[in-house]
Structures are given as C-alpha cells and as structure tokens.
Amino acid sequence: MVLLAGISSLLFMCSSILALTCIASKAHQKNGSKEKKQDPFQYLFDVYDQTSPKKKANT
Secondary structure (H helix, E strand, C coil), rough: CCHHEEEEEEHHHHHHHHHHHHHHHHHHHHHHHCCCCCCCCCHHHHCCCCCCCCCCCCC
16 A cells, blocks of 8 residues: 555656646746747757857857
C-alpha cells in the first residue's frame, strides 16, 4: 500500500510540474508578442534562437 501511495504521489508531482510549465510557457507566448519590452527571462524561452536580437557573425 505504501508503494502504491509513493508511485501515485510521484505521478502527481510530475504531472503538476508539467502543467505549471505548460501554463507558464503559454502565458509567455501570449504576452511576448504584445509587449516590446525586454523580458529578463527571455533566454529561458529562446530555445531555437529565432527571436534573439543578437546576430551571429559570419563564420
């Protein structure tokens, strides 16, 4: 019974983390296109370097 409770709490914690992360990323996507100010946490969401203002030098 303890093992079942441990597994279910682990699943609940993992699903909670995924849900909160999803909510945060969707909120950032909605607010990112409307506002033009620099977000201090932009580097966390700029995974593919699509919106980065810095251009890489020709190499």
